[in-house]
Amino acid sequence: MQNFVETGLRPEILESLETIGFKTPTPIQSKTIPYILESENDLVAMAQTGTGKTAAFGLPILQKINTENNKIQSIILCPTRELCLQITRDIERFSTNLPLSVVAVYGGEPINRQISALKRKCHMVVGTPGRVNDLINRRILDLSSVRFLVLDEADEMLKMGFKDEMDAILAETPKTKQTLLFSATIPPDIESIAGKYMNKPHKISVTHNNQTAENINHFYMVTSTSTAYPTLRRFADMHPDIYSIVFCRTRQETKDIANKLIEDGYNADALHGELSQGLRDQVMGRFRKKHLQILVATDVAARGLDVNDLTHVIHYHLPDETENYVHRSGRTGRAGKSGVSVAIISPKETNKIKMLERKIKKSFTRIMVPGGMEVFQNRLVNYLETLKTVEPNSFPLDQYWDLVQEHLNHLSKEDLIKAILSREFYRVYEDYSTAPDLNVSAERPNSTKNKRNRREKGRRFSKFSINLGRKNNMRPDLLINLINRHTPEYNIQIGKIDIQPAHTIFEADQHYEKELIKAFRKAKFKGNSLYVQTFKKHRR
Known part of the structure; x- marks a missing residue:
């Protein structure tokens, strides 16, 4: 199908x-729009995010709604507030030339406003x-006139524990409605809902299960778990125009990584379940407007973005x-553009x-973690490129020009640069000149053997303390960088690292005990003197 005119x-x-620039239907739109326009039968459609x-089900429903009847004729259920608002915005854009009213109802906002909106047309x-479900129980939301029921991202609603609510809502709708179920996957629970509430649904699939789009390239970098964050930093530094979501497993990890990025000067923020609705809207609004370059999020929190x-x-x-x-x-890789997916993994995750590769039928390419001087040179070049585009008249510099010349006239062009x-x-x-290589072998290590070999070679460790701790935002990678920077002539092996509130205890090769203490005698970190000394546990 070449254009939307052919859909009917x-x-x-x-x-x-x-007006909004939609020209060619996507595969799911090409298949579902004509079907829904021509048929009143139920539909199960499998398509990825x-x-x-939204256009696939929204456009034909808009065409079939009777706008002279002011009763609720369609209800669309979705898993998250963000997706709810996104669908509502899309429906409003699609219906600008129709006398149609759509109302979004979701948690985290005063219910009275939504009740008032529902009482109007x-x-x-x-x-x-x-x-x-809450509005139904309050007898505010009447679904007795519903002709179209949409379950969008039905698999996610079930994962989030909404099965009971979905059952209760579906039971309130007429038996004669048309039910449209959209899901990225069709697990047994979805089959169960289809069997219970749908009448011999027609099935449409535009992609094989667990396959990604053709225009997405898949890469991975292999590093140790303790250096995952500096690996992320280096990757971001190599891509100054990055506009990315960084996915983490837990809320706490999401907050930790976002805070580190912010402290290190990146335009970043976190999106997770503990944020209030107001803050979530604020963060997502900044990200959509590209005021943030990096959004750190959990899987569930990013739904609907x-x-x-x-x-x-x-x-x-x-x-x-x-x-x-x-x-x-x-x-x-949306809207016909190419995309990049990058995983930061440890050696033991290479099997994943x-x-x-087997499940999504795509090959992954290993890319190396950029070296310190490679990152430095890239940042320098990008800075020089930005200077070329700076508007010299961005503020009234002319009126201060005599003052500028008075202070800088003695400098040559070369000295000024x-x-x-x-x-x-x-x-x-300073950060990158002695930065270590963060790449590690992709082969899964035998940890027991490695520990045994290290001891067999006669390497013994002494305990040291340094006057930097959690209150100074100390991290394992930062400590290793500090040691490498101040002892560039030695290859000092580091053992266990224990970061405490005001100081950090760490193990280092005892062969370099004197060299390590001496190297930090005049060392400073953010203007404060550093002290490294041997650590001896006090006994009572």
């Missing part, structure tokens, strides 16, 4: 689509199961389930990469 949609809807599902409701221009999806940890990897990766670059890049150079 009304001129008013086609005009709206032209980002394939244009309302043809369509988009809602999350919990709030919809519809962004078309992501350059990268980064897996700080690989998900346990293949379908979650497919969901994550599908957030890049091989498993993913050196002074500017030294000021801008001294700390960056």
Whole structure:
């Protein structure tokens, strides 16, 4: 199907689509729009996130709704508040030339506003199961006139524990309605709902289960668990125009990684379940407007965040389930653009990469973690490139020009450039000039054998303490970088690291005990003197 005219949609809807730039239907839209327009039978459609599902069910429903009847004729259920708002916005854009009203109902907002909206003219409701069920129990939401029921991302609603609410809501709808179920996967629970509430549904699938889009390239970097964060930093530094979601497993990890990125000067923030609705809206609004370059999120929190221009999806940890990897990766490479999915893994996770390759039928390419000087040079070049585009008249510099010349006239052009670059890049150079290689072998190590070999070679460790701790934002990778920077002539092996509130206890090769203490005698960190000394546990 080459254009939306061929779908059979009304001129008013086609005009709206032209205004917002919709030209060619996606595969799921090409198959579902004509079917829903021509048939009243139920439908089960399997399609991944980002394939244009909202238009696939929304456009034909808009065409079939009777706008002269002010009763609720369609209800769309979805798993999260964010997706609820996104669907509502899309429906409103599609229906700009129609006298149609759509109301979004979701938790985390005062219910009274939503009750007032429902009491006015309302043809369509988009809602999350919990709030919809609440409104039904309050006898506010009447679904007796519903002709179209949509279950969007039905698999996610079940995963989030909404089965009871979904059962209760579906029981309130007429038996004669048309039910449209959209899901990325069809697990047994979905089959059960289809069997219980749907009448011989027609099935449409536009992708094989657990397969990602063709225009997404898959990469991975192998590093140790303790250096995953500096690996992420280096990757971001190599891509100054990065616009990415970084996926983490837990809320706490999401907060920790986002805080580190913010402290290190990146335009980043976190999206997780502990945020209030107001803060979630604020964070997502900033990300959509590209005021944030990096959004660190959990899988559930990122649901409903519809962004078309992501350059990268980064897996700080690989998900346990293949379908979650497919969901994550599908957030890049949208609207016909190419996308990049990058996983940061430890050697023991290489088997997961091989498993993913088999399941999604795509090959993964290993890329190396950039070296310190490679990152430094890249940042320097990008800074120089940005200078070329700076508008010299961005503020009234002319009126201060005599003052500028008075202070800088004695400097040659070369000395001035050196002074500017030294000021801008001294700390960056200090960080990266002695930065260690973060790449490790992709072969899964035999940890017991490695420990035995280390002791057999006669390497013994002494305990040391340094006057930096959690209050100084000390991290294992930061400690290792400090030691490497101040002892560049030695290859000092580091053992266990224990970060405490005000100091850090660490193991280091006892052969270099004197050299290590001496190297830090005049060392400073952020203007404060550093002290390294041997650590002896006091006994009582």
